[in-house]
Amino acid sequence: MSKREMPEAPDPPPASLPPSLSVWTGYLFSRVAQRCQERFDTLMEPCGVRARHFRVLAVLGEGESLSQAEIGERLGIDRNTMVLLLDDLEGRGLIMRRRAPEDRRAHRVGLTDAGREILARGMEMARRTSEEVFAPLSPDERAQLHALIRRLF
Numbered sequence: 119m120s121k122r123e124m125p126e127a128p129d130p131p132p133a134s135l136p137p138s139l140s141v142w143t144g145y146l147f148s149r150v151a152q153r154c155q156e157r158f159d160t161l162m163e164p165c166g167v168r169a170r171h172f173r174v175l176a177v178l179g180e181g182e183s184l185s186q187a188e189i190g191e192r193l194g195i196d197r198n199t200m201v202l203l204l205d206d207l208e209g210r211g212l213i214m215r216r217r218a219p220e221d222r223r224a225h226r227v228g229l230t231d232a233g234r235e236i237l238a239r240g241m242e243m244a245r246r247t248s249e250e251v252f253a254p255l256s257p258d259e260r261a262q263l264h265a266l267i268r269r270l271f
Contacts, residue, residue, distance in 0.1 A: 161243040
């Protein structure tokens with residue numbers, strides 16, 4: 119086989135990726151997610167909100183008043199962590215909790231006006247984060263990657 123016909127060797131992983139882990143797609147996903155979260159957190163630092171807070175605000179921004187359990191289910195967050203997140207958001211005046219009329223043991227959660235403002239800022243910073251992190255990909259590649267990941271859910 120001539121040199122021209124030889125398949126190219128895959129590019130070696132960047133120095134920041136351990137070679138033994140860089141062959142695993144799940145590991146690469148986790149590193150991309152970590153990069154997105156770190157960048158988003160940096161952009162939102164002046165607002166005092168981190169990615170974990172933003173995700174809760176985003177779910178509530180879909181318009182429904184949800185129970186704490188429903189928010190946790192949608193985000194894959196356990197009950198204890200959800201309560202701590204909601205306590206934090208409520209303390210900052212970004213959400214409000216009310217007893218659920220259908221179940222006095224449960225709370226319904228909604229956004230405050232301040233929460234809506236932070237959500238709007240967060241949406242812009244999430245867009246900016248995606249643009250920065252995925253800049254090496256063309257718009258078509260970004261759309262394809264997004265579609266492929268959505269198929270996993």
